[in-house]
Amino acid sequence: MNMRSVTVESSIHARTLKVRDRVIGGVLIFFALLVYLAFAAAAAPETSSTFIMSRGGVVRGAMGDVVLPSRVVLTVVSVFLAVLGVALFAVGSRGRSGLFLLIGGAGLVFSFLVFVSFDKRINFASLFNSALTMSVPISLGALSGILCERSGITNIAVEGFMLVAAMVGSIVGSVTKNIWAGLLAAMAASCLLSLVHSWLSIRYKVNQVISGTVINIFSLGLTSYISSMYLQNIQALNKTPRFPTVSIPVLADIPFFGPVFFNNSLFVFGMIILVLIFNFLLFRTRWGLRLRAVGEHPKAADTLGVDVFKTRYVAVLLSGLIAGIGGAYFSLGSVGRFDEGMTAGKGFISLAAMIFGGWNPIPSFLAGVLFGFADALASAVSILGSPIPGQFINMLPYVITMVVLGGVVGKGVTGPASAGIPYEKE
Template structure:
């Protein structure tokens, strides 16, 4: 076994080419705003953004009325100026932030165009984003936990699918959402255990092991669904976790309904975010886990049990993925459909990479993906003339664009995906 040398790439080296390319992209975005949106609105039109999600009685905010043309013009000019500065001088460490700002301007212009002369429930869209982000973020946390210890986990999709199905089935049978949730987590843990045994004990390629679990769980959930859940409807009718407003916080306008008046999965997401972030970077346990993911041999030499640490990490990942999976049935629609995770587990992995293997980064990236998903579903209702199917591609395309722009710079744990051989 050759010596492992850890190469740490410098994070903030932005090559002149990258600087120029990004500058050009930002200018193109500004031009696109003009061509695609500005030329298609009449002066004097306004967009009405409703700032309270439907069905909410606490934290009501006034509607927000925006002149379409003027706002777009301002945003375009700002984007163009940022682009020119990026092209000529560059923003250095702030490059990505600026890129994000320009992207945000573009998306906002798009929303303005789509809602010109109409009203759009912006708050509803944002709260849908948070809900749509839940499985993605939890999937990403699951990935962070596994990969920080050096185990690649592409089985998150399969774990979530299984948890969704078991959650619906057990929830329906016991008529209890809590028992359903626990059963969902247990099923996901079982799959995580299989992944751990295959990839840690038998040292098979972790991507193959993950694929095995994905195929198995697609097969088993479809099998059971066709055999029982579709045939006996009472087996596919679990209770759904209700909305729980947090006292006081829920009364804050805009933010209250968005973040503090929603169901338990969202709160669990916040709690897991804090726990994992602190545990990974502020505790001895986290330091050990990360050392196993970066340099297992060194960790072993220092007396850390590499195998046990990795088993623990994968099982914790399975637990979190199980909660994410249960969300599909117990936290959202209250019914299991075949293949209902629809690639969310994989988008979660992309969020993890985008978030540079940190919980907080994954959380923000997951929100971004949730937002692109929410835009797609909401704007379909507004009737923009763009076919539904193209709207539905948004999260997938966002994922690819994000991966293309950022993987080159983000750093996977050094021993990620490598089985450990104790000598």
């Protein structure tokens, strides 16, 4: 922010807020109409939607199915959204329009779930649980990207980091039969790649997008090469034990929430802990302040005695380690083997989550869960069969990211000011 006159700034700010309220109010009213006309009107009076509230095979915290009268529920949601929208228009949100948008989005998604399960059963617990599970690589990738970019190094190589980590994790896990050895090896491999990235971008001042592209091309080539040369033929190299599912005492017995949140792969808990740790490190410690300073204004940081190069090296290597955990999830956490191209663009979608979360760990994690939810929803919908094909739901995260980045709704998001610019010491 520039040192502009505070009053001018705040009056402009107030005006944009008002416009924002109106826009979001309009969006909510649109949602309400959509829910009523497209969903509620399609339900016969006796149609019901069944939500299964327990995960198959999970005994603790089991709960009976919930049967909803579709038409009534949808009408109520629609009226609720309309009231919210009108309130935004008339009264305003006092700067909390984001919250309203969130509620509106949730209402729309909920209505959609009710709609696709007309006279059918949809497993609500599994849906939320797989959203959380599927968010592991996305959130960890986003965290990896955040660390890197907050220090001023653009990182589009997360995909490559994760792919190599997934392969190395699978090989080492299979050979040693030890999941922890697999995880460490995956982290080490990814860290090695991030060393190359840091070396190219910091020492050789290579354009960081190109450096990332090199790593992505190399990783895809390397893993496909090793996979078709060895892993597809030799079972002993590609059959790793997986990380166990852990249930947290007491909490796992809570109906619905227990099976969804507290009975999960270790990766899920690890992800949440890492996000909290790095949120603390980035925003509450001297190290984090320096790292962010280096990403925003390296020259100023340098003048104050911060070693820009060292800070950036450390950040990129840490980013590699975290992406390594995210990559290990694919083989060690999910399927227990490595398949060619198994990251399937999750590294790129994690960049989307990073942007969506405004380069902040916790919001980016939530964005990751949202994107994971889109994945889970798309597969659930394709099983149930719905007029909206799964591919369009899969598309949503990408579209939303472009919308957020472009500032179509509210202010456009901008990242660290010096990301992508090599630093030259004078």
